[in-house]
Amino acid sequence: MSAPSTRSVVDARGIGRSFGEVEVLHGIDLRLEAGEIVALVGRSGSGKSTLLRVIAGLDDGFTGDLDVHGSRAVSFQEPRLLPWRSVRKNVTLNLKRPDADGLGVRALAEVGLGHRLDAWPLTLSGGEAQRASLARALVREPDLLLLDEPFGALDALTRLEAHALLTSLWREHGFAALLVTHDVEEAVLLADRILVLEDGRIAQDIAVPVARPRERGDARIVELRERILGHLGVGADVPEKETAR
Known part of the structure; x- marks a missing residue:
């Protein structure tokens, strides 16, 4: 850096x-x-x-x-993932960009969740859910x-x-x-x-x-x-x- x-x-x-x-x-x-x-x-x-x-x-x-x-982007103690949306869809929620899906895939790969793109939040461990929360913040490039x-x-x-x-x-x-x-x-x-x-x-x-x-x-x-x-x-x-x- x-x-x-x-x-x-x-x-x-x-x-x-x-x-x-x-x-x-x-x-x-x-x-x-x-x-x-x-x-x-x-x-x-x-x-x-x-x-x-x-x-x-x-x-x-x-x-x-x-x-x-x-x-700015925020990550809370509770990951606050919507259980009816896939991990990928949670990460890109309200992201108004034409390349939103690609950014979400990249962010999830960065946090080690590239293999859980289409998983449901309730199937994630606590650590995985927190990683998804970080990815949701990162995808906004804060x-x-x-x-x-x-x-x-x-x-x-x-x-x-x-x-x-x-x-x-x-x-x-x-x-x-x-x-x-x-x-x-x-x-x-x-x-x-x-x-x-x-x-x-x-x-x-x-x-x-x-x-x-x-x-x-x-x-x-x-x-x-x-x-x-x-x-x-x-x-x-x-x-x-x-x-x-």
């Missing part, structure tokens, strides 16, 4: 969002560069998914200024890929495979990505920067100083993971996933 561009994909200034009297986001300032992967971590209720939905264009009830330069805990429901081995797939797709396509996750290790392994949200504010903006591919046992990765867990108030003797619920 070529050297990262300094062109911004997202410029957010003073983003706020309230639901009734509950203020969920408080004056968020955020800039994402082209080709950059940024992870959002924080406790439940900190505003991660709300911020992602605002940037994705799925929530227009915010205050502040938001500029997104280029196209400048910005928004990922709302896309790997949260996968088992450990399938999650590792999904991490490798996302990294491979990022190298191939060069999109920017905003990843919401509860998994701090996932954030450290995948992201260029990690934003720690607390009560609707960015409390920490941490650059990951280790080039990809990253090894879990790398002392710098271990130290960074513990540092972020400390920001989240998770002690070394407390299982991360139990406290993140």
